[in-house]
Amino acid sequence: MALNRAACIGGGVIGAGWIARLLLAGVDVDVFDPAPDAQRIVAEVLANAQRAAGKLLDAPLPAPGQLRFADTLEQAVAGAELIQESVPERLDLKRAVLQAIDAHAAPDAIIGSSTSGLLPSDLQQGMRHPERLVVAHPYNPVYLLPLVEIVGGHQTSTQTIRRASSLYTALGMKPVTINREIEAFVGDRLLEALWREALWLVKDDIASVTEIDDVIRYSFGLRWAQMGLFQTYRIAGGEAGMRHFLGQFGPALKWPWTKLMDVPEMDEALIDKIAAQSDEQAGGRSIRDLERIRDDNLVAIIRALAQQQGGAGWGAGAALRDQEQMLRDAAADATAAPLQLTSGSVPAEWIDYNGHMTEHRYLQVFGETSDALLTHLGLDADYFASGRSFYTVETHIMHLGEAHEGDGYETRTRILSADDKRLHVFHQISNPATGSVLASAEQMLLHVDTTAQKATPVDADLGNRIAALAREHAVLPGAAAVGRYVGQRP
Numbered sequence: 364m365a366l367n368r369a370a371c372i373g374g375g376v377i378g379a380g381w382i383a384r385l386l387l388a389g390v391d392v393d394v395f396d397p398a399p400d401a402q403r404i405v406a407e408v409l410a411n412a413q414r415a416a417g418k419l420l421d422a423p424l425p426a427p428g429q430l431r432f433a434d435t436l437e438q439a440v441a442g443a444e445l446i447q448e449s450v451p452e453r454l455d456l457k458r459a460v461l462q463a464i465d466a467h468a469a470p471d472a473i474i475g476s477s478t479s480g481l482l483p484s485d486l487q488q489g490m491r492h493p494e495r496l497v498v499a500h501p502y503n504p505v506y507l508l509p510l511v512e513i514v515g516g517h518q519t520s521t522q523t524i525r526r527a528s529s530l531y532t533a534l535g536m537k538p539v540t541i542n543r544e545i546e547a548f549v550g551d552r553l554l555e556a557l558w559r560e561a562l563w564l565v566k567d568d569i570a571s572v573t574e575i576d577d578v579i580r581y582s583f584g585l586r587w588a589q590m591g592l593f594q595t596y597r598i599a600g601g602e603a604g605m606r607h608f609l610g611q612f613g614p615a616l617k618w619p620w621t622k623l624m625d626v627p628e629m630d631e632a633l634i635d636k637i638a639a640q641s642d643e644q645a646g647g648r649s650i651r652d653l654e655r656i657r658d659d660n661l662v663a664i665i666r667a668l669a670q671q672q673g674g675a676g677w678g679a680g681a682a683l684r685d686q687e688q689m690l691r692d693a694a695a696d697a698t699a700a701p702l703q704l705t706s707g708s709v710p711a712e713w714i715d716y717n718g719h720m721t722e723h724r725y726l727q728v729f730g731e732t733s734d735a736l737l738t739h740l741g742l743d744a745d746y747f748a749s750g751r752s753f754y755t756v757e758t759h760i761m762h763l764g765e766a767h768e769g770d771g772y773e774t775r776t777r778i779l780s781a782d783d784k785r786l787h788v789f790h791q792i793s794n795p796a797t798g799s800v801l802a803s804a805e806q807m808l809l810h811v812d813t814t815a816q817k818a819t820p821v822d823a824d825l826g827n828r829i830a831a832l833a834r835e836h837a838v839l840p841g842a843a844a845v846g847r848y849v850g851q852r853p
């Protein structure tokens with residue numbers, strides 16, 4: 364089920380992650396978030412997400428969706444097929460926001476709440492169309508971790524559950540539908556149990572936050588990255604498997620090991636202790652630094668899991684393989700109306716000793732066509748004078764035919780992909796009289812600060828213009844195959 368337009372209400376840690384995943388899947392996104400720094404946060408998370416996607420995926424991304432920040436919730440939700448609510452975890456606030464969404468969303472729009480643990484039946488209260496509300500609980504970072512817990516409330520229709528699962532799958536996610544609503548669903552109940560115990564261990568000075576994190580990441584955290592709890596314990600039972608494991612370790616559950624039933628008083632002293640140890644653990648790294656380290660690690664783990672089972676992948680690796688295949692199928696189906704930017708006829712001075720158009724003239728035509736593309740995007744002398752431009756950093760030319768003096772030629776251009784700094788384009792030169800393709804060029808253009816002489820992101824306005832153009836003149840059939848010639852993955 365293809366998704367064209369979504370709305371995100373709340374653009375914080377999770378909302379920005381949703382926005383990034385949607386945009387990278389080619390979905391247009393309207394955002395409403397009253398926070399003055401919402402656009403900055405979304406831009407920073409989006410930059411991380413584009414960076415991670417470029418490392419993660421061995422398949423062409425579609426042209427990115429268009430990002431718009433709406434002045435009101437009503438404007439954001441109008442026309443959206445999916446509305447993802449990610450406002451703070453307060454039942455009163457979520458109910459008010461969900462009722463506002465419900466009042467202004469299209470009748471067939473799905474409303475997903477990112478809540479970590481509030482019951483959908485409670486969230487549905489007061490909605491005119493509660494049947495379309497579903498909990499769609501993601502895990503941070505939303506643009507990398509595929510799981511989304513789908514939980515219906517008493518009034519949620521089965522059609523909504525089915526459509527929601529299909530929509531999130533189309534975003535490259537792994538929906539898991541929870542059979543019956545319960546506070547904190549599945550993942551967060553398990554995480555809360557671990558979190559409570561860890562808090563006691565810090566409070567009672569049994570171990571520091573670093574020591575606890577090291578115990579997790581040097582042992583069962585690695586196991587859990589590829590097998591869950593039960594599969595891991597089945598193996599721990601040895602040849603006799605789970606029955607043996609339960610027999611041997613079952614009684615331990617009755618031992619007074621745990622303080623799980625109690626929660627330490629989260630007083631100032633405990634908060635100060637945890638915060639101080641966490642600051643020391645961070646070692647001066649910013650949250651964005653830590654997010655990039657996390658993303659690189661997750662990409663490495665997911666890609667390693669994707670190599671398993673003869674390349675079919677395991678766990679999150681299999682989910683990545685499914686997403687890559689979906690992207691390839693979409694790319695192969697993409698029909699692109701080419702941009703016709705330049706044309707002309709072959710002058711005598713372009714003919715070489717072989718009696719046909721000489722090779723460097725093809726590069727000249729391709730270069731002129733890229734220039735025409737920048738003009739088409741509205742880049743003019745003022746733009747270049749402002750110290751910004753695009754440099755061509757890579758070209759792959761294929762010579763497929765010959766041109767002779769007086770032959771006409773025309774070019775067709777498509778955009779293979781684009782991000783905040785790169786414009787990956789594909790030009791073809793054809794003879795309009797015969798229709799034969801004479802040459803093709805795949806080029807990577809980089810947006811640069813010509814004063815600082817370094818790559819720099821395009822501004823939101825140009826980014827949206829590029830995204831709109833890419834949607835109209837997107838990946839041509841088989842373009843993914845062309846990408847193999849360019850060093851940089853699109």
Ligand SMILES: NC(=O)C1=CN([C@@H]2O[C@H](COP(=O)(O)OP(=O)(O)OC[C@H]3O[C@@H](n4cnc5c(N)ncnc54)[C@H](O)[C@@H]3O)[C@@H](O)[C@H]2O)C=CC1
Nearest residue numbers: 373374375376377378396398449450451452477478479503
């Ligand atoms: N942070 C996490 O690890 C995860 C959080 N969640 C859930 O996602 C939801 C959002 O949590 P976070 O992103 O962490 O919070 P956050 O505080 O980072 O972001 C919340 C955003 O909502 C905005 N907001 C507040 N009132 C609003 C309104 N009336 N309309 C539109 N926007 C409004 C705020 O300006 C803020 O940008 C919560 O329900 C949380 O439980 C789910 C999974 C993981």
Ligand SMILES: C[N+](C)(C)CC(=O)CC(=O)[O-]
Nearest residue numbers: 478479501502503551554
């Ligand atoms: C801490 N938390 C409850 C907000 C965590 C989640 O909801 C899921 C996650 O990303 O760990």
